[in-house]
Amino acid sequence: MWPCLLSAAENEAHKRNCRYVHLNTHSFQAVEFYERNGYQKAGELTNLPPGHSKYLLWKELSDDEAGNVGDGFE
Secondary structure, eight states: OHHHHHHHHHHHHHHTTOOEEEEEEETTTTHHHHHHTTOEEEEEEETSSTTOEEEEEEEEOOTTTTTOOOOSOO
């Protein structure tokens, strides 16, 4: 489900001529999933919530990558 949702969001952003996507996630959520799908960490707030981090991630959308999202579970 998540890979399809991410792909749909990236495709819609591409249709609207967006060049970048950015999002927030926590260390106990989906950081590795997003990194496997081309996102890079741009910032980290440590100990938010206590014992974890909150991350800002971003990705540049290119014509080659539009809709090319793997399942992230390999």
